[in-house]
Amino acid sequence: MKNSKQNNVPDPVSYISMIHVEADSIDHPVTREILSRAGSIPVEVISEDNHNMEDLGFYPKSLTAGKRHLLLGKNRGKFFKPCPGTKEYVCCDYQVLNIGMNCPMDCVYCILQAYLNNPHLSFFVNFEDLLSELTEAFLQKPEQFWRIGTGEFTDSLALDRLTGLSRVLVQFMRDKDSAVLELKTKTAVVENLEGLDHGGRTIVSWSLNSPAIMAKEELRTASLDQRLEAAARCASWGYKLAFHFDPIIYHPGWEEGYADTIARLFATVPKENIAWISMGCLRYLPSLKKIAGQRFPNSRFFHEEFIEGLDGKARYFRTLRVEMYQSLYRQLQQYADPETCIYLCMENNEIWQEVFGFIPDDRGGLPGMLDRSVNDRK
DSSP, rough: BBSSSSOOOOOOOGGGOEEEEEEGOOOOOOOHHHHSSSTTEEEEEETTTTSSSSOOOOOTHHHHHHHTTTEOOOOOOOSEEEOOOOOTTTTOEEEHHHHHEEOOSSSSSSSSGTTOSSSSSSEEOOHHHHHHHHHHHHHHHOOOEEEEOOOOSSSSSTHHHHHHHHHHHHHHTOOOEEEEEEEEESOOOOGTTTTTTTTOOEEEEEEEEEEEHHHHHHHHHOOOOHHHHHHHHHHHTOOEEEEEEEEEEOOOTTTHHHHHHHHHHHHOOOOEEEEEEEEEEEEOOHHHHHHHHHTTTOGGGGGSSEETTTTTTTTTOOOHHHHHHHHHHHHHHHHOOTTSSEEEESSSHHHHHHHHOOOGGTTTHHHHHHHHHHHSOO
């Protein structure tokens, strides 16, 4: 389980050193399947109050140790919720499917560091409740088109060789004409997606960055070439694709770096398979700077100039954001298919107007733009 069969791609599962299972989940069929795939990874059954779990040390350093510990249990709350957007910025009406929390990879800028109240990886085994909740939502609002993603609180595929969830979701979604599923990742672990009847209802997407940021700030992730090769494989299996330049980070040579990534993207992946491409500049809760600074003292990008945005998050000055967006947009326009929706994540109408020359409402709103990029594509 240490490496992918393709190009020696690292498997994030290989970083896990211990699996903890809640007592009431040990006999669940999904738990048994996961443990059967876990090989020699030690397993510990824990009590209901989790008191017998190993102490991983003081926060935030416990976040580093926690990435080696996977907790399997049941989600006793809701799986399916709207993305927590901010009314001050244009939102895409994304729907979040919460399959677990945290991931074995370690990005310096990861916002989850400021959200987590438990350092462990967690994964929910009660697939039956997840699918039931989706089914009920679709039945209650049959007129709505749902864009659903599993990558808000974890990486969609980081644990997939262990959990097999992607196969369950892809096959569930294949006949859902009123919805599309997005699996967002920084891995190249896509073997479970091969040979599935996906019905065009699953989009596989990758977060991309400049080569310098990917090498220094995205630890234990697949390389740019590995991500793009995995995307090309998914395209050959008929999947639609998406890419997210988020967060765009100001650093020496940023313009050349992002231009290089974009050129390599379109040299590897067929443009007609790409449904959408997002751009979003670095933004973060003020507490993240302190947490990441303690965990990654050699990273420098938090030391640039920032202002407080309308959502309380630190953001680059408007002029710098517009400059970076315009630079990437010029590069993307050179290569992208006209039907691909290129959009900004969590920016206001003024920024949209400066970058694109229009605002989403001019084209039916951002949700409609994204819906059409899936449904109008032949």
